[in-house]
Amino acid sequence: MAQFVLRRFGFIAVLLVLVSIISFIIIQLPPGDWLSAYVSALRTQGAQVNEAVIEGLKQQYGLDQPPVLQYFKWVTNIVLHGDFGFSFSYGRPVSDLLAERLPATLFISILTIVITYAIAIPVGIYSATHQYSPLDFLFTFLGFIGLSVPGFLLALILMFFAYKYFGLSVGGLYSSKYMGEAMSWDKFVDMLGHLPIPVLIISLSGTAGLIRVLRGTLLDEIRRPYVDTARAKGLKERTLLWRYPVRIALNPLISTIGWLLPAVFSGQTIISIVLNLPTVGPLLYEALRGQDTYLAGSIVMILAFLTLIGTLLSDILLAVLDPRIRIEE
Numbered sequence: 001m002a003q004f005v006l007r008r009f010g011f012i013a014v015l016l017v018l019v020s021i022i023s024f025i026i027i028q029l030p031p032g033d034w035l036s037a038y039v040s041a042l043r044t045q046g047a048q049v050n051e052a053v054i055e056g057l058k059q060q061y062g063l064d065q066p067p068v069l070q071y072f073k074w075v076t077n078i079v080l081h082g083d084f085g086f087s088f089s090y091g092r093p094v095s096d097l098l099a100e101r102l103p104a105t106l107f108i109s110i111l112t113i114v115i116t117y118a119i120a121i122p123v124g125i126y127s128a129t130h131q132y133s134p135l136d137f138l139f140t141f142l143g144f145i146g147l148s149v150p151g152f153l154l155a156l157i158l159m160f161f162a163y164k165y166f167g168l169s170v171g172g173l174y175s176s177k178y179m180g181e182a183m184s185w186d187k188f189v190d191m192l193g194h195l196p197i198p199v200l201i202i203s204l205s206g207t208a209g210l211i212r213v214l215r216g217t218l219l220d221e222i223r224r225p226y227v228d229t230a231r232a233k234g235l236k237e238r239t240l241l242w243r244y245p246v247r248i249a250l251n252p253l254i255s256t257i258g259w260l261l262p263a264v265f266s267g268q269t270i271i272s273i274v275l276n277l278p279t280v281g282p283l284l285y286e287a288l289r290g291q292d293t294y295l296a297g298s299i300v301m302i303l304a305f306l307t308l309i310g311t312l313l314s315d316i317l318l319a320v321l322d323p324r325i326r327i328e329e
Helices: 002-028 034-044 051-061 067-081 094-129 134-148 151-166 185-194 196-221 225-232 237-243 245-249 251-255 257-265 269-274 280-289 293-321
Strands: none
Touching: 002 067, 002 293, 067 293, 094 134, 094 196, 094 251, 094 257, 094 280, 094 293, 134 196, 151 196, 151 269, 185 196, 196 245, 196 251, 196 257, 196 269, 225 237, 237 245, 245 251, 251 257, 251 293, 257 293, 269 280, 280 293
């Protein structure tokens, strides 16, 4: 197992290098750069920007260097100094921007994943073991709604009803009096009061999908001959269910951690924008719009790292959960 994990971390390092190269190239593909868009916006507003000022800004931000040199300088600073570069749009180091957004993003992500699996597993098992019961039909109906209704649309509907009928604002993570203040116990409690709506909306589609997957997989497993054999030997129904078919039916859910982790971490970008959440998702959106190369590239690298780590965790958990799966040394 140790050799497997070490080997996979070696693969992760190689893949991160490839992801950094591809993401850097893609961000550079659109014509122009951040400075060109910035100067164009200034001129649209009637400001006069001469070439000397433009050249000075290029030298200041390193945009006068070839893209290859910009990339190697960026990667070298990350590896040697932990410096993710400078954000052109925000005029601040990328590390500072990430440090502001990461705590809230991680908290929401972990809470969303826990709630997603805490709801999906028992509901999926109940639906499979009580097929065509009234609650199964209800869960199926709600699951189809969760899969078909876009999260941002649900966010808009909830915001409308909360404000119209209850006079509540469900946007953001903090009340207006705590905006811009350092984290304190009162601010943390205020954040907890704002969390249910964002967590519910972000986890809804993932929960609905996992319920449908678990229900279908478990229905296949409980009809297999080994279940009838174990039942004939006198094994109690509850023990039989959890020892064999449920463990195998959980495999597809465990294997989804690889994509669920970065998806939740990014906070479902459009939902975060609608709800005005200070997470990494809107930051990535603005960085891509403004061709903020180092900020966008750094966030893409983090998402890629989370995807690879999630995949590694999935492989290890699958080997532990299902004895038929073995990790070769």
